[in-house]
Amino acid sequence: MAKVNEILLQMKRNPKDIRFSDLCKICEFYFGEARQSGSSHRVYKTPWRGDPRVNVQNNKGKAKVYQVKQVLMAVEKLEVDHGFKK
Secondary structure (H helix, E strand, O other), rough: OOOOHHHHHHHHHHOOOEEHHHHHHHHHHHOOOOOOOOHHHHHHOOOOOOOOEEEEEEEOEOOOHHHHHHHHHHHHHHHHHHHOOO
């Protein structure tokens, strides 16, 4: 499996071609274990108020583009607002 930095770079360059397993690896690194993972969806808790979750969905082994973009925004918010650095 690819390293977190490599996956993030790939997500930024081409969000259309991201494996679901790689997106889950990023979410687990930044947000911890999924609080829901029994179906095609995985839900990760975020440390801020408002919409405190990241929801990702398996689409035949690939991640959905809009969800990849949402994860990228959540990671950026976590790094900027909460001082999380990899």
